[in-house]
Amino acid sequence: MTFRMPDDTRQPPAQRAVNRAEMTRRDLLRSGAAVATATLAPGVTLMAFGGSPAEAAGAADAGKRWGLLIDVSKCQDGCTDCITACSEENGWHDTGHPETDAQWIRKVTLKNSATGHTAEMPVMCQHCESPPCVDVCPTGASFKRKDGIVLVDKHICIGCRYCMMACPFKARSFVHEPTVNQKSHAPRGQGTVESCTLCVHRVDKGGTPACVEACAKAGHEAIIFGDLKDPESAISKRLAGYPSVALRPDLDLNPGVRYSNLG
Amino acid sequence: MARIAAILAFMLALAGMAQAEERSSLWPDIPKASGTPHPEGNEYWRKQHMELMKHDRDETMYEGDRQVQASLKACFDCHAVEDETGTPVTYASDKHFCRVCHDYAAVKVDCFMCHRSTPDGVDEGSAHARLMSEPEGETGVKSLSAYLMGKAPKAAMRTNSQAETGE
Numbered sequence: 001m002t003f004r005m006p007d008d009t010r011q012p013p014a015q016r017a018v019n020r021a022e023m024t025r026r027d028l029l030r031s032g033a034a035v036a037t038a039t040l041a042p043g044v045t046l047m048a049f050g051g052s053p054a055e056a057a058g059a060a061d062a063g064k065r066w067g068l069l070i071d072v073s074k075c076q077d078g079c080t081d082c083i084t085a086c087s088e089e090n091g092w093h094d095t096g097h098p099e100t101d102a103q104w105i106r107k108v109t110l111k112n113s114a115t116g117h118t119a120e121m122p123v124m125c126q127h128c129e130s131p132p133c134v135d136v137c138p139t140g141a142s143f144k145r146k147d148g149i150v151l152v153d154k155h156i157c158i159g160c161r162y163c164m165m166a167c168p169f170k171a172r173s174f175v176h177e178p179t180v181n182q183k184s185h186a187p188r189g190q191g192t193v194e195s196c197t198l199c200v201h202r203v204d205k206g207g208t209p210a211c212v213e214a215c216a217k218a219g220h221e222a223i224i225f226g227d228l229k230d231p232e233s234a235i236s237k238r239l240a241g242y243p244s245v246a247l248r249p250d251l252d253l254n255p256g257v258r259y260s261n262l263g
Numbered sequence: 264m265a266r267i268a269a270i271l272a273f274m275l276a277l278a279g280m281a282q283a284e285e286r287s288s289l290w291p292d293i294p295k296a297s298g299t300p301h302p303e304g305n306e307y308w309r310k311q312h313m314e315l316m317k318h319d320r321d322e323t324m325y326e327g328d329r330q331v332q333a334s335l336k337a338c339f340d341c342h343a344v345e346d347e348t349g350t351p352v353t354y355a356s357d358k359h360f361c362r363v364c365h366d367y368a369a370v371k372v373d374c375f376m377c378h379r380s381t382p383d384g385v386d387e388g389s390a391h392a393r394l395m396s397e398p399e400g401e402t403g404v405k406s407l408s409a410y411l412m413g414k415a416p417k418a419a420m421r422t423n424s425q426a427e428t429g430e
Contacts, residue, residue: 020315020332021303059327145325153324154377180387182379184336189377204327 059204065129065148066198067228067256068212069235069244072110072121074222074261080107082122082223085214089199091183095176102173102188104196105211112263121262122211122223125150125171125196126247126255133163133172142193148228148256149198159191168248171195198256228256291367294360298341309364335374339382354380355390357409366410 083105087093092102105124111117131150133142141156142163152163152172164172172195179189185201188194199209212225226235238244244260246253301308308315312333319331331337342360343351352358354375357366361380365372374380381387 018332019302021307021311059329060325061327143325145327147327151324155320179377180389180391182377184339184379184383187377187379192377200327201329204323204329 060145060147062146063229065228065256066203067127067148067226067235067258068198068209069224069226069238070121070257070259071222071224072119072259072261074220075119075121076218076220076222077118077120079218079220081214081218081220082211083107085210086124086196089183089202089210090186090188090197091181092173092188092194097176100174100176102175102194104173104194110263119262121259123169123171123247124211124257125167125198126169126253126257127196127198128256129254130252132166132168132251132253136162136166138162145200147203149200149203150195151197151200152193152195154187154189154192154194157192159193161193163193167195168251168253289367291363293363294342294344294358296341296360335378336383339380343382351381351385353385353387353391355388357413 086105090104092104094101105122107120108123110119110121127144127148127150129148131142131144133150134144136142138160139156139158141153141158142150143153144150159174161174164170164174172193174193175188175190177190182188186197199207199211202209208225209223212223215221215223224235224238226233228236228239230236231240238260239258242260244258245262246255246258303311315333316335319328319333322328322331323334338360339351344356344358344360346352346356346358354362354372356362359380361372361374375391379385379387380391
């Protein structure tokens with residue numbers, strides 16, 4: 001049996017050069033299995049433990065808390081660019097079962113019954129500081145990363161859906177159908193719960209979530225992404241300078257997603 | 264006398280070959296990979312790949328390290344097996360890199376219920392989805408029978424060579 005292999009000889013990642021079989025336990029503990037090597041001159045190699053490019057970019061840094069600020073007055077009626085972008089980025093889509101299909105982000109229309117004024121806004125996982133989904137998860141699959149992003153470890157998720165019932169924002173979805181053509185950065189499978197990841201795969205590389213990018217591309221700039229713990233970030237300055245609200249403030253969950261010009 | 268010895272040596276050599284053939288005929292034909300070989304060696308990776316992937320998965324998901332070595336995505340950078348048309352095959356094909364050994368070992372892989380089994384951008388198609396949604400037993404029987412069918416020509420050859428040396 002013969003197999004044709006790709007012709008391109010892709011450059012392997014720099015870490016490939018590290019022989020993990022020969023790494024000691026101490027190396028692993030110090031480095032988090034990430035060792036960067038650089039050849040300065042023939043025979044002179046610089047080895048740096050614990051200094052991977054990801055860490056330099058600030059991946060999962062406890063000193064940060066990622067959040068969104070959504071300006072409801074800038075969100076355009078009928079525009080669904082953020083939803084489309086999220087769906088394409090993370091590979092979730094309709095399967096012909098509107099009652100149960102996954103929705104990582106949805107447009108919600110608010111109507112003031114006294115004045116008749118309506119407003120649309122996107123609602124996704126609010127990345128709470130005290131997430132009820134994490135509280136109720138019986139297996140520990142639901143967790144909050146140290147940078148505030150709330151995720152599901154689908155290797156541990158048993159699909160019990162307690163988190164879906166606990167979430168006051170209906171932000172989580174259960175995958176009912178077999179999945180195919182997932183994105184490699186967003187595995188998703190039948191029998192597990194999923195929700196907005198704040199595009200964690202992009203954030204870890206210093207990027208911004210797909211919805212934020214799509215909204216800016218459409219010229220609306222209704223969503224700002226940034227570090228809530230950094231007083232100099234655009235989102236913190238806007239939050240400090242203008243009024244904003246959390247959804248369901250009565251629950252005291254301190255969500256990472258906030259709304260301005262609501263109502 | 265010398266002639267008898269020569270015949271004896273010849274027969275012994277034949278028997279030796281037959282034995283080697285028999286031993287290897289059911290072994291998986293592991294597809295060759297592109298890219299740089301693992302510095303730890305293939306034996307280490309064959310034994311440890313799940314531990315390495317599980318370790319690096321946690322590094323990625325909990326610590327946010329996106330530069331890990333052992334991820335399924337990184338596997339398929341080098342271990343994507345292509346079909347006759349040059350398209351990487353999915354886990355639905357018995358030529359898929361993971362299936363070659365796992366069919367041999369009769370160990371069912373459920374990674375691809377959630378993860379894609381090809382590099383990004385390849386259409387996995389409905390065959391892949393069907394395979395993943397089938398009851399476990401059915402998939403197991405199918406993959407085992409596919410594996411044995413693939414080996415059938417070689418097994419037949421072995422029987423022939425045994426018959427020859429037996430005379």
